[in-house]
Amino acid sequence: MKVELHVWRQTGPAARGEFVRYDVADVSPDMSFLEVLDVLNEQLVARREEPIAFDHDCREGICGACGMVINGRPHGPERATTACQLHMRHFADGAAIWIEPWRARAFPVVKDLVVDRSAFDRIIQAGGFITARTGSAPEANSLLVPKRDADLAMDAAQCIGCGACVAACPNASAMLFVAAKVSHLGLLPQGQPERYSRVEGLVAQMDAEGFGACTNHGECMAACPKEISIDFIARLNRDYFTSTFRRQTSDLSGDGAEP
Amino acid sequence: MELRPQVPTGPLETKWTRHRSEIRLVAPANKRKYHVIVVGSGLAGASAAASLADLGYNVSCFCFQDSPRRAHSIAAQGGINAAKNYQNDGDSVFRLFYDTVKGGDFRSREANVYRLAEISAGIIDQCVAQGVPFAREYGGLLANRSFGGVQVSRTFYARGQTGQQLLLGAYQALARQIGRGAVKMYARHEMLDLVVIEGRARGIIARDLVTGKINAHAADAVVLATGGYSNIYYLSTNAKGCNVTAIWRAHKRGAAFANPCFSQIHPTCIPPTGEHQSKLTLMSESLRNDGRIWVPSRPGDKRRPDEIPEAERDYYLERLYPSFGNLAPRDIASRRAKEVCDKGRGVGPGGNGVYLDFRDAIGRLGRHVVAERYGNLFEMYERITAENPYTVPMRIYPAPHYTMGGLWVDYNLMSTVAGLYVIGEANFSDHGANRLGASALMQGLADGYFIVPYTLGEHLALVKPGGADTSHAAFRQTEQDVTERIRKLLAVGGRRSVDTFHRELGRVMWDKCGMSRNAQGLREALERVRCLREEFWNDVYVGGGSEDLNQALERAGRVADFFEFAEEMCYDALQREESCGCHFREEYQTAEGEAKRDDDRFAHVAAWEFTGVGNTPVLHREPLAFEAVHPSVRSYR
């Protein structure tokens, strides 16, 4: 099969980008979407043109490096699928495919389809962890975690940090990403001591990075390759209000709400 | 060059404890003054950087991905071993130690492996404390599974995403230290050389992959945690970015490279579908617990699997290994698969595949049970192949997966260059000639959380902090070498893309230095590789510039290093005139085609010294003594 690609080309953060059309012939339905870009890049090199820059590493849907908006859908038309796991058999022969980078102020374009997602790292640095000095851990089975909680925490913990939720959100909100982390750690007994300082740290950083507010469109969940539920967003809100309330009274009840 | 393993004296069981209490300590007040560079943010790197910062050292951490969280460790699926004996099935530190040494076909250092087994339990405690959501039983206790054909259930797991969860634990610990300002993180930075001054590792030269700037970074010690080099085969289960560059450049600066030819081929991967194939996807080994492996008895049989009657199917693993059957170890299962395919009995496109059939399992257990056990794996398979494993047998084929070889390190995990430590898959330490499933995650975290943070003190206590700064001539020189190399790559301006060269190199290595090797093939490989390298430097086209993000340039540098490294790999395979673990020399096999080990001549670690590109490297041997376990012949029949 052959496809007609319209790829966003942008030489640098400051540069003005534009869509450039490329026709790629003899595409196999078994190719992954990134492999089509590989093929195209080979052709560009042969023509002495600069290949298209795009992030990728594991090509197994787990590292979260790849990500582009394909025909208006982050990671493309398939649900629960990253761009690297998307196969060409899902496109019609001769299809026109438009490819854009994630678009958000907090994710500035580095080059072509590559964006800077370090905002996510800074959010985690603001408290997305459990403080456990190496060597100070108690015997693992000394604290029991109900299977339900462990499973629910795992549902949230699956987040691969790809940023598709932000890309898909009409408000470019990072609520699903933050909610996933807050829920993963907040659902486990180990996460309780820092539960409230954590949520405040993450939310403050999220706002500082310039992400939008969640107005409950649910697009993030639809785009999320791990299908993380927006139920976790409600949980995040709940924890956030609780933390504010606790802070008022934390001098009375030393419950770790203070950072 | 001289190899000093530094293995502590005394009985195996007490070596580590005693050594730990005798290691020199750095005064708490002084720790901050010591700058440690950690290259790599995988399980080994992230855990080391976080732990060192926790101790008070001033740490810089580097990775080439856009975030430390994306290190290749993220892809590990199956699980992590630990001698907790939670299942009360008789597991113990000694048993884990024994299994690992035996699994490695008696080509690893006893003391290191014993320490690994000893530490394993603490790793699980640490990870649970960090909030790693391991699978649990209804009572709330941790769950275990048996993995990789061992008789005890000692594997801890988090769905099919154990590596991801363990890495997020380490990444979050690292993030905390970055937030505290104790670690300076350099993401999208690639280490391109090691700076050695008077025999001591003093820093690195790194390229900012976004701006293209080449920068020198001075330190009092350098820790390499840069992972494995399976991508020398081009097609492997490793992430696209995995490379040999960091350890190869360190090798060129004086670090010995141990057992480069020990590379593991994983039997259950999804076969390639064509030339366009860019990487291979691993299917968890657990599938072999219920799936039956077979090929048509008749070569070139093109019938659909369901049209092939029972009588004309060859369940070759069950036939050859009645006792282990489909659960035969990785190296054997892989080799046998290649064998039948080479005989023209392979199935699927290009005949590169064997069937992994669940028909009988579904018949025996019912579809729902099979779905329960393997549902997500079946989905993954169907997403990639568009075939439904419930009705059509899966097709699998072996793929390069893990490299036991790596930089040589002593008991303290220090290489032959003082102050250069190597941890995780990047070193050669614990797995001998073959790694058992679920033990690489264990090793990476043992090295990073519990070994290097102590043993680093041994070196630091000897050097005064801030001993070298980037104004030193050696930094200037090394920086120039790096810049010059980049200029050369861009200047070639030939006709072929980097990937076409990498593909071709991969083919050669896979055919001649892959699952099974022979002297003649290896000599041919050496020839081919040399010509290819020539051609590469005359005809590659990289394109773009060096002042901004240029992924072709990144790949070019890595492939250039693979070319140099490939030769050493072949020399090593050629030199080791025996078959052991994953290293199968066709000349050295029993009548039944089993590996024939030669303990008299080869019970040693082969550590190579670099003598210039294209020159034959010099071989140094570290003899392996076995006191606690007696080398036996692995038999799985």
Added chain:
Amino acid sequence: PPAAAGLFRSLIGKKLVMAVTGLILFLFVVGHMLGNLKVFQGPEHFNAYAEGLRAVGAPFFGRGQLLWGVRITLLVSVFAHIWAAIEVTRGSWRARPVGYRRLEPVETTYAARTMRWGGVIIFLYVIYHLLDLTFGRANPSFVPGDVYHNVIASFSRWPVSAIYIVAMVVVGLHIYHGLWSAFQTLGLNRPPTFRWRRGAAAAIAAVIAGGYISIPVAVLAGLIR
């Protein structure tokens, strides 16, 4: 207190304001509808009800005092609601300076996407509505005190009824997304509610819009005159 200040500086806090004020406005809309449905019981009842609104609270409160209390609450709510809405909306615009060529909606609803315009329309509607039935400026045959007459007079002119009906549909949509969205924002939807909250919101919104719309329709159809 600093914590609370932080809360209201955060976007989540502003959503909280929006949700709470939104729910207050929602309560008014419900009560107002129930009251308005009394027109079907004829002039006496309806006018009595309007009169009653002013009398409630006696003897503790003077005539109209309680009503004013309600009015002030409403006024504050509307402006707080709008303030928050504007803050949140500007936040979203800032968050994506360069838009997509196209972004395919998958999960989101028409109601969700029209919340902002819907709000504006409701706002304009209410102004018109007050001029029409409270102050009478926009109502040629306005008779102070005879609320029943005013309503009939207005709705007998089909363009007016049309305006109302359109406005009611917008209100319905706004409440549909608003209600379940408020659930999320307030963190009330624990997994169990996940199943029914959307349906519930839709049903409530439909009843409200329907209830209101029934009045102009009835007037046009001559059922009440």
